[in-house]
Amino acid sequence: xALTAKGQATRRRIIEGAAAYLRSDGAGGVTLDDIRAITGxxxxxxxxxFPDGKDELxxxxxxxxxxxxxxxxxxxxxxxxxxPAWERWRDAxxxxxxxxGRSCPLGVLMNELGGTPGAQEVVSALVDQWQAHLRxxxxxxxxxxxxxxxxxxxxxxxxxxxxxxxGVQMLRSTGGVGHLEAALDTxxxxxxx
Amino acid sequence: xALTAKGQATRRRIIEGAAAYLRSDGAGGVTLDDIRAITGxxxxxxxxxFPDGKDELxxxxxxxxxxxxxxxxxxxxxxxxxxPAWERWRDAxxxxxxxxGRSCPLGVLMNELGGTPGAQEVVSALVDQWQAHLRxxxxxxxxxxxxxxxxxxxxxxxxxxxxxxxGVQMLRSTGGVGHLEAALDTxxxxxxx
DNA sequence: GATTTTCTGGACCTTCCGGTCCACTGTGGT
DNA sequence: ACCACAGTGGACCGGAAGGTCCAGAAAATC
Numbered sequence: 299x300a301l302t303a304k305g306q307a308t309r310r311r312i313i314e315g316a317a318a319y320l321r322s323d324g325a326g327g328v329t330l331d332d333i334r335a336i337t338g339x340x341x342x343x344x345x346x347x348f349p350d351g352k353d354e355l356x357x358x359x360x361x362x363x364x365x366x367x368x369x370x371x372x373x374x375x376x377x378x379x380x381x382p383a384w385e386r387w388r389d390a391x392x393x394x395x396x397x398x399g400r401s402c403p404l405g406v407l408m409n410e411l412g413g414t415p416g417a418q419e420v421v422s423a424l425v426d427q428w429q430a431h432l433r434x435x436x437x438x439x440x441x442x443x444x445x446x447x448x449x450x451x452x453x454x455x456x457x458x459x460x461x462x463x464x465g466v467q468m469l470r471s472t473g474g475v476g477h478l479e480a481a482l483d484t485x486x487x488x489x490x491x
Numbered sequence: 492x493a494l495t496a497k498g499q500a501t502r503r504r505i506i507e508g509a510a511a512y513l514r515s516d517g518a519g520g521v522t523l524d525d526i527r528a529i530t531g532x533x534x535x536x537x538x539x540x541f542p543d544g545k546d547e548l549x550x551x552x553x554x555x556x557x558x559x560x561x562x563x564x565x566x567x568x569x570x571x572x573x574x575p576a577w578e579r580w581r582d583a584x585x586x587x588x589x590x591x592g593r594s595c596p597l598g599v600l601m602n603e604l605g606g607t608p609g610a611q612e613v614v615s616a617l618v619d620q621w622q623a624h625l626r627x628x629x630x631x632x633x634x635x636x637x638x639x640x641x642x643x644x645x646x647x648x649x650x651x652x653x654x655x656x657x658g659v660q661m662l663r664s665t666g667g668v669g670h671l672e673a674a675l676d677t678x679x680x681x682x683x684x
Numbered sequence: 685g686a687t688t689t690t691c692t693g694g695a696c697c698t699t700c701c702g703g704t705c706c707a708c709t710g711t712g713g714t
Numbered sequence: 715a716c717c718a719c720a721g722t723g724g725a726c727c728g729g730a731a732g733g734t735c736c737a738g739a740a741a742a743t744c
Binding site: 495497520522523524534535538544545 | 730731732733734735736740741742
């Protein structure tokens with residue numbers, strides 16, 4: 299399938315429009331017709347650019363959103379080399395999810411995609427990269443003597459990931475960022491002492 | 492709606508059958524027809540016992556499953572008065588979710604119910620009770636001098652809840668209990684030192 | 685035993701939604 | 715100017731799923 303410049307623009311418009319819709323509304327049932335209406339396209343176009351239909355489109359949107367998750371944490375996430383840097387990262391995460399509110403684009407996409415091959419792969423890749431950054435940060439802090447040497451970078455970064463995920467989930471159901479903050483603060487405090 | 496003994500039995504059969512189906516399969520799209528087939532009932536019966544249809548039935552199932560979550564952690568969760576007790580509770584949680592595997596009945600129900608009033612209330616009530624048990628446990632440990640007094644029982648219990656939720660979510664997407672264990676162990680270790 | 689109420693079964697309806705199809709338009713290459 | 719192919723619009727289809735309805739069986743009440 300050869301795409302002209304116009305074609306690429308339309309394809310992007312569909313993906314970004316769908317992503318924006320998910321972010322704003324966060325409603326459960328997202329239909330192709332919703333996306334069609336919002337992006338000002340037609341069924342024909344959607345299936346022209348995503349021949350495998352809904353799954354293929356949603357997977358593309360999921361990849362797009364997954365990228366955003368990490369880039370929204372930069373540059374902090376990539377340079378966790380001092381306590382102030384950790385604090386800035388913590389604040390960036392809290393701010394990002396507070397702004398996102400109850401809606402969770404990736405969550406909606408994952409449950410829409412269900413068992414589709416490739417769906418879990420996207421989230422796995424995201425989590426792996428995320429955790430790797432944290433692990434690197436902890437390792438650097440330890441080498442610099444800022445974190446005591448008994449700390450297991452692997453397990454602690456895994457705990458942080460779990461805490462964040464759970465905190466976000468609590469945000470989805472309660473609307474508050476309290477759990478997210480508690481998890482981040484407690485775990486960073488654990489690193490610190 | 493007056494229910495005879497037979498009627499109550501059928502009603503329960505529907506709820507428990509649906510719950511068992513969710514637990515075993517964990518598939519995304521659960522339909523009334525699935526439940527009808529599995530519980531050996533008919534559409535007429537489902538709407539007889541749950542006049543508001545799918546939402547009412549699923550809400551009942553959600554309540555049933557939410558009860559299980561806490562009772563599966565007993566008696567450990569109710570008596571977190573020593574470090575061995577905390578360890579037993581930790582093991583019970585890990586075992587419970589390892590057994591549950593990737594399927595997550597409550598998760599499926601919540602996303603099926605979406606924004607239905609009462610749905611988030613069920614999960615909120617569950618989380619509140621859960622966290623209250625942990626908070627009480629931490630408070631008792633502190634009174635007994637087993638936990639240092641600077642520990643904030645509220646925040647630490649919130650962090651534990653977040654860690655567990657996130658760990659379970661990781662279990663759903665990766666199939667492993669590593670994140671759950673890391674979160675529990677790291678946070679309990681934080682209490683301990 | 686009669687009657688009223690509950691229980692059960694399943695045919696049927698309606699809506700929604702993903703997906704197909706085809707005709708038409710624009711565009712880029714020669 | 716022509717032509718091939720990408721882009722666009724929207725009518726239409728088929729199946730799935732929630733929900734309605736009613737007739738008949740079973741059970742409770744008197």
